[in-house]
Amino acid sequence: MATPIPLPSRNERKAPKWDSQYEEQLPTFFEEFKTVAKDAAIDSDDVKMKKESLRYVDAKTMRFWRSLDTFEDNTKTWKDFKMEVLSNYPGAEQLPKTTTETLKKVVAKYTKSGVRDSQELAEYHREFATVAKSLTKHGILSGVQVAGYYVQVFPDSVRAQLNMRLQFQHTGKKKGEAxxxxxxxxxxxFLLTDANTSLIDSLSIRGINATIGERSVHCVTDSGCSIVAMSDTACNAFGIAFDPGRTIPLQSANGETDWTLGVAKDVPFRFGEVLAFLQVHIVPSPAYDVLLGRPFEVLTQAHIRNFLSGDQHFTLTDPNSHKTVTIPTIPREPPRYCKGDSRERRK
Structure with missing residues (x-):
């Protein structure tokens, strides 16, 4: 058993402190006192807890707390005493001054100035999180509502990319879970990996070209995604059959939930001399034609090499013939297949 540490004197740096002018800080004072009381091994002694708490408050407060019924009555617990004290300081139980309007002002501020790199994102995140935590703690906003506000500073094109990454990184999210x-x-x-890259352009996202049958398709690469996916329009264009009985939920950043349409089995993707048969989830209206996630890299034993110039090479191995090929990645391209008729977009 650890040796008890005596309670600190009032003027010691680690002593609990509370200024009665700031009622909202009283709960924090009680938490700090509980910590030092536990170190001193008096936290299970209600009488000592009540008595020793007085050493850290001013004389006027001390006289008032001593007059409380729960202090004088030794049958009353420390918890009873603490609750009676708090009931006499309305400010200690008030909701925070921050409101939904406060959060909206933070969002509006950064929507106007823009979030272009990791440093600006960190500044926005700190300011947003400070307000949001208070609002969720007091039940003013739900986690889903907070997430919806958080992503409003980013343009639609970025939110689509953000949803794509979230959905395939966290496939286990339940419906309505923030x-x-x-x-x-x-x-x-992740979208701001290159501090000099515009978030709107999002050039940090790269891809490689593959062929399915005789037709070319641009594939976005993302090691953080747990599946391989294809848009429903690309699926229609290639005439790929899929099993509609195998679907998974996909939740966007604002809490809305969609479902994949099914899984296409053993779709033949050719990358130069390498042929890979992939299990592909079919997704309605994403911002890509094909997304190559972690299963693709595992199957092809992919080695990824990055260069200071910003170039990137994928070295792939055919799982059957063991032939290898190195393919340079290229900046992400927009989807080539149109929603209306699934024809390849002309460049």
């Missing part, structure tokens, strides 16, 4: 602010920040930070 993404945490940490998950949202991590996903946006």
């Amino acid at each position: 993404y945490s602010l940490a998950e949202l920040k991590s996903a946006v930070d």
Whole structure:
């Protein structure tokens, strides 16, 4: 058993402190006192807890707390005493001064100035999280509502990319379950890997070209995604059959949930001399034709090499013939297949 540490004197740096002018800080004072009381091994002694708490308040407050019924009555617990004290300081139980309007002002501020790199994202995140945590703690906003506000500073094109990354990184999200602010920040930070790259252009996202049958398709690469996916329009264009009985939920940053349409089995993707048969989830109206996630890299034993110039090479191995090929990646291209008729977009 650890040796008890005596309670600190009032003037010691680690002593609990509370200024009665700031009622809202009283709960924090009680938490700090509980910590030092536990170190001193008196936290289970209600009488000592009540008595020793007085050493850290001013004389006027001390006289008042001593007059309380729960202090004088030794049958009353520390919890009873603390609740009676708090009931006499309305400010300690008030809701925070921050409101939904406060959060909207933060969003409006950064929507106007823009979030262009990781540094600006960090500044926005700190300011947003400070307000949002208070609002969720007091039940003013739900986690889903907070996430919806968080992503409003980014343009539609970026939110589509953000949703794509979130959906395939967190496929286990249940319907209505919010993404945490940490998950949202991590996903946006991925889009801002290059501090000199505009978030709107999002040139940090790269892809490679493959062929299915005799037709070419541009594939976005993302090691953080747990599946391989294809848009429904590309699926229609290639005439690929899929199993509609195997679907998974996809939740966007604002809490809305969609479902994949099914899984296409053993779709033959050719990358130069390498042929890979992939299990592909069919997704309605994403911002890509094909998304190559982690299963693709595992199957092809992909080695990824990055260069200071910003170039990137994928070295792939055919899982059957063991032939290898190195393919340079290129900046992400917009989807080639139109929603209306699934024809390849002309360049």
